[in-house]
Amino acid sequence: MARPKRPWWDIMFQEQFLRLERLLYILVAALILVATSVVIFDGARALISLFHQHEFTHGILRVMDRFLLALMFLEILHTVQIVFGEEHHLACVEPFLMVGIIASVRRLLILSFEISHAGEVPLERLRYYLLEMVIIGVLIFFLVIAVIFLRRSRKQGSS
Secondary structure (H helix, E strand, O other), X not given: OOOOOOOHHHHXXXXXXXXXXXHHHHHHHHXXXXXXXXXXXXXXXXXXXXXXXXOHHHHHHHHHHHHHXXXXXXXXXXXXXXXXXXXXXXXXXXXXXXXXXXXXXXXHHHHHHHHHOOOOOOHHHHHHHHHHHHHHHHHHHHHHHHHHHHHHHHHHHHO
């Protein structure tokens, strides 16, 4: 069954839309590069000032927070790069899963730091912290399982 011929204006609109989409991806990639550079610079500065602080654990958390945020930005940038190379924009899901894992681990680290350095924590608030940690832990588990299944399916598809 033959496809009906599309009108010239429909084809022109789609071409212009794709050009605009490409331009916006380039703009997003450039802004992510700038943001990543700023975060890495801030992380390096936090690492250098780490030895001059009285609260060493707080400094370590700040350094890890910055570098995990930079990793998230780099994974998002990698996803934008894949969009440029793929015919179908959502053909590769793994970078999204990796960003989710990094963001979840980052939140888990921050939560554990808040619990350990909060001093007297009311029991109700501690329950909320622990519930959030369990939910994030389960989320990380399922994201890792999704990455494993994705890689296995890719290996089976290439064999």
